[in-house]
Amino acid sequence: MTTTPEPQPSDEAARRFVEDFALVFTNAGLQRMPARVFSAVLATQKGSLTAAEIAESLQVSPAAVSGAVRYLIHVGLMSKAREPGERVDHYRILDDAWYESVGRKDAIYRQLAESIERGMTALGPETPAGKRLQETHDFFLYIAKELPLLIERWRADRLEA
């Protein structure tokens, strides 16, 4: 046994950033533990961490890490990789994690639009309510269409530089 029993010997400022960013990310809608795990990996120099390292650095159980990374992988923010003949998984943030997570919001707006459309039928398309819904519907579709284009434009601009 030569590992440190301390919470972690390394950089205190980094740990504060991890919690700070996780908090903001939580406000943005992510659950707490996935936000912390993501944040912990984000703040590493090498860009990846093993489950044990995550657990140690956040002071949580391996079970919590397991649940969080499963979720993060599911929503396409992280990937798990194991080198051939290795025993540990390395978790890293996908290169286009952010683009995806913003761009994927178009699905939400599309769902809203679909629900509104059903509502128009239910309430009568020619009634005042129906007409009000029509505009909302169009707006949601507009956003759903434009969001991915926005990301694309960013990508294109980025390639030039």
Added chain:
Amino acid sequence: MTTTPEPQPSDEAARRFVEDFALVFTNAGLQRMPARVFSAVLATQKGSLTAAEIAESLQVSPAAVSGAVRYLIHVGLMSKAREPGERVDHYRILDDAWYESVGRKDAIYRQLAESIERGMTALGPETPAGKRLQETHDFFLYIAKELPLLIERWRADRLEA
């Protein structure tokens, strides 16, 4: 006493829409009760409802309605109005509720960018981690800037038609 004791005599399809839309809206991030209240008002022909009507139509307590509308007003999705010499409040959805609620998301991205910026300082701007954060930071600021422009473009297009 001449009011109906039934859950509500009126349109069944409308009630289904209310719950359907509330659900989608909840998936999009709103709490359940505010989503239901909003949805109930959205589905009315006259475009407004009193607290009592909301409570009746959703089969919830006045307290729940009170809490929900307070929240909805706070986040700028609803307004409360009382006619001079009236005893009841009428709740209605703000005309630009949706524009606001989408456009206001730029604040979230701005906060993310700010947190990332603090992280860059903490991790060292010239380190691998610092450089990775830089790009994320720029991306968030880009989104924060473009979202309101997107809404504006919609508004402009709409005025023409």
Added chain:
DNA sequence: CACTTGTTTCACAAAGTTGTGAAGTTAAAA
């Protein structure tokens, strides 16, 4: 001014969520 009706506040119970320890599973190493 007392009454009535509509709204808000508050303590609490019910329901839902989150993270833990412990047991179970997988796969490399011996």
Added chain:
DNA sequence: TTTTAACTTCACAACTTTGTGAAACAAGTG
């Protein structure tokens, strides 16, 4: 094939959130 380290699953306890009933409050009305 047995051992061992890494990871996952699961039942449960702690914590949080949500909606309720009851009481307090506010504002027209007679």
